Amino acid sequence: MPHVVVLGGSIAGLAATRALRGQGLAVTVVEPDGLATTGARGGVPQGGQLHALLDMGRTQAERWFPGLSKDLVADGAVLGSGDEIRLYENGTRKVSVPGNELIGVSRTLLEDHIRRRTVLDDGVSVRVGRACGLDIRGGRVTGVRVRTAGSAEVAVVPCDAVVDATGRSSRLPSWLAAEGWPEPPADRMRIDLGYATARFRRGGELPGVTVAHQLPAAAGAAEQSDTGAMAAVEGDQWMAVIVAYAERRPSRDPAEFLRRMREMEAAPFGVVADRCAMIGEVETYRMAHSLRRNWWALDRLPGGLFVAGDAVASFNPVYGQGMTSAFLHASCLAAHLRKGADLHAPAHAYFRHVRVVVDAAWEVSTLSDLAQPHVTGPYPQGYRMARRMADWMARASTTDAWVNERFLDVVNMRRRPAALRTPEFWWRVAAALRAQAAQPGR
Ligand SMILES: Cc1cc2nc3c(=O)[nH]c(=O)nc-3n(C[C@H](O)[C@H](O)[C@H](O)COP(=O)(O)OP(=O)(O)OC[C@H]3O[C@@H](n4cnc5c(N)ncnc54)[C@H](O)[C@@H]3O)c2cc1C
Numbered sequence: 001m002p003h004v005v006v007l008g009g010s011i012a013g014l015a016a017t018r019a020l021r022g023q024g025l026a027v028t029v030v031e032p033d034g035l036a037t038t039g040a041r042g043g044v045p046q047g048g049q050l051h052a053l054l055d056m057g058r059t060q061a062e063r064w065f066p067g068l069s070k071d072l073v074a075d076g077a078v079l080g081s082g083d084e085i086r087l088y089e090n091g092t093r094k095v096s097v098p099g100n101e102l103i104g105v106s107r108t109l110l111e112d113h114i115r116r117r118t119v120l121d122d123g124v125s126v127r128v129g130r131a132c133g134l135d136i137r138g139g140r141v142t143g144v145r146v147r148t149a150g151s152a153e154v155a156v157v158p159c160d161a162v163v164d165a166t167g168r169s170s171r172l173p174s175w176l177a178a179e180g181w182p183e184p185p186a187d188r189m190r191i192d193l194g195y196a197t198a199r200f201r202r203g204g205e206l207p208g209v210t211v212a213h214q215l216p217a218a219a220g221a222a223e224q225s226d227t228g229a230m231a232a233v234e235g236d237q238w239m240a241v242i243v244a245y246a247e248r249r250p251s252r253d254p255a256e257f258l259r260r261m262r263e264m265e266a267a268p269f270g271v272v273a274d275r276c277a278m279i280g281e282v283e284t285y286r287m288a289h290s291l292r293r294n295w296w297a298l299d300r301l302p303g304g305l306f307v308a309g310d311a312v313a314s315f316n317p318v319y320g321q322g323m324t325s326a327f328l329h330a331s332c333l334a335a336h337l338r339k340g341a342d343l344h345a346p347a348h349a350y351f352r353h354v355r356v357v358v359d360a361a362w363e364v365s366t367l368s369d370l371a372q373p374h375v376t377g378p379y380p381q382g383y384r385m386a387r388r389m390a391d392w393m394a395r396a397s398t399t400d401a402w403v404n405e406r407f408l409d410v411v412n413m414r415r416r417p418a419a420l421r422t423p424e425f426w427w428r429v430a431a432a433l434r435a436q437a438a439q440p441g442r
Contacts, residue, residue, distance in 0.1 A: 001026045002343055005144045005159040007131045009035050010044055011323045012309020013165035014114045015330035017124055018064040020163070023337040027124045028157060030146050034128040035115045039108050044167075046317075048283040049197045050229055050241040051107035052211075056413040057324030058103055064330055065117055069103060072113060076234030077105035080210025087404075088214045089394050091265030095401045097408055102211050104231035106239060110323075127157065132171075134162065136179045140303030140344045161304035161343045163333070165326075168291060170311035182300055187292040187362075189378065191316055191369050194249025195285040198257050200238040200276035212268040215394070216318060216368050226250075227318055228264050230272060237279065238272050243318050246374040252282045290315040290369065292362055296355045301346040306333060313358045315365040324413050328357045356416070363417045364410060393420060396432035403428050 004020050006013045009031030017027050033041045040047050053061065061068050073079055081101040087094040118124055128149045135143035135156055143156040164172045173183035213229045226248070230240035242250045242260050250260065261273035292313040295301070309326035336350040337343070367390055369375050370383060380386070397404040406425055409415040419425070 002160040003028065003158070004161045004163060004343075005030060005157055006163045006165060007144065008043075008165035008167060008309070008311070009033070009115065009118075009126070010111065010165065010167065010309070011114070012167075012311070012326035012329060013163065014118050015061075015064050015327050016163045016165055016306070016308050016333055017118055017121075019330040019334040019337075021121060021123050022334055025123075025160075025337075025343075028127055028159070029118070029124060030127045030129055030131050030144065030157070032128065032130045032149060034149075035119050035126045038112045038115075044107075044111070046195075046285050047107050047111070049107070049195050049285050049317075050231060050239040051110070051317075051323065052213075052229065052231065052320035053103055053105065053110065054320055054324045054412040055101055057320075057327055058101070060324065060327030060331060061114075064327065065114055068113060072103060072105050072109065072234075075109060075113070076236070077103055077109065078210050078232040078234075079103050080232070084208055084210040086209055086212045086266065086268060088212070088266035089398050092398045093266075094398045094404050097401060097405045100405075100408055100412075102231070104210055104233045104239075106233050109234055129155075131166065133175045134172075134179065134302075134305075136176075136181065136302045141305050159304070161306065163306040163308055164311045165308045166311055168310040168314035170293075170307070172307060172311065173293065176302070179302075181302055182298055184293045184295045185297050186294065187290075187378070189290045189366055189369060189375065191287060191290055191372070191375060192246045192249070193243065193287040193316060193318075194245065195241060195243055195287070195317070196250035196252065196257060196282050197239060197241045197285075198254070198282045199233075199279040200240065200272050201279060202232055202236045202238045202276065205271055205275045206268055209268055212266050214264050214266040214269070216371070226260055226264060228261070228266065228269055230269060238276060240269065240272060245372050249286065250282075250284065252284050254278055254282055257282045287316070290362070290366060292358060294355075296348070296351040298351075301348060301351075303342075303344045303346050306347055306350060308333065308354075312354060313362060315362055316369050319361075319365050319368070319411055321361040321365065321411075321413060325357055325361050328413070329354055332357065357413075360410075360413060360416050392433060393429055395436065396429040399436060400428060400432035403432055 003026045009029045033043045082098045083096045129146040133145040143158045210232045216227045227243040258273045261269040308329040332353040397407045
């Protein structure tokens, strides 16, 4: 049976593992933390931050781990829908979208469930260690060099193919360069983003609310305000995150966290700050830049090489697209193999497929980031017009459910950004803005 080594046992690696197992391949997962740990772990330093699993991500997660949502809810996760999900744009609550669903679950519980299911599969073996290079012979990957945890010893794990899912700090480009292969060209956008997450005891203070999200301020807003999200999660808790940029990045100070929650224009944040006890400490995370590695631009690629998840691209997480992208990459991998692709051949077609997912997420997040005064590009062609249109669309989506649904479809990765460029869409945006103008006191 062909054997694939998956590097990284987090969301992207474990989703890829399922996709490979679905094609009857044997898989070894190489992971420094192993797969037996539960809760917070060193390999995923962002694990304590609030993670939203978008609707599309949940659909994809169900594909790879059937019954996952049900199991999570049984463990205390909270599935909200329609009016229970409150989105705020410039202080105004947006109209609800009836079919919209979002599951409130901590990143650690989600990962625990996925890991538990993976280790039950006899076709998956786990190697506790850290990958540190590739063996490439005859134009294809033939093995992975792995340093065993707690030792300096490096062993080679032979394989037919490898999936790099080691996250945004992936060293794969330099491993390839060391073997005389080209590195992928990369796009970097400096965002200087700060995240701070805290947990609160949850009672009956916000009946009918499971999620609140204060979206990023529109371009040219007079004052930079915080972005924030909060979700009802397992353990009868709220998880709340405050997101801000550059010198406004939030600190670990609980008093500052509570003050900033109270200052949010979205009312639920203030309610939780005033009425719920904070549990534990405020955890922070800093992200200097968004990064996209353009693997699809390479003419020369060793055979049997795949990359998935944040190792391909990681962007401003404020739109919550990272895990959904990782699940979608697994679908790209499954589709590639199902078509009968030779595992030993360069996977150009796989990367072209992944590009569609990456570019969609990149477009949504970077368009929003470029509105920040400290973000200085690179600007895509036609940026000024795109920015203006994004602001009109955001305003229209506060009152027009159809516009908001389309907008959420794109943010939730159910549709491509092109869905926001159709004449029908712009006709609806114009109508919504005209209706708003006719009610100036609104
Ligand atoms: C602050 C923050 C908030 C976020 N919020 C959201 C959100 O709301 N919604 C969302 O969908 N996404 C969010 N994300 C993104 C999300 O965390 C990632 O997209 C998601 O975890 C998929 O990542 P991954 O599996 O590719 O990599 P990671 O989750 O980063 O995991 C990488 C894995 O590789 C392992 N590893 C590292 N080096 C090696 C090596 N040399 N050999 C073997 N294994 C190795 C690590 O131990 C780890 O297990 C957020 C990210 C950040 C930083």
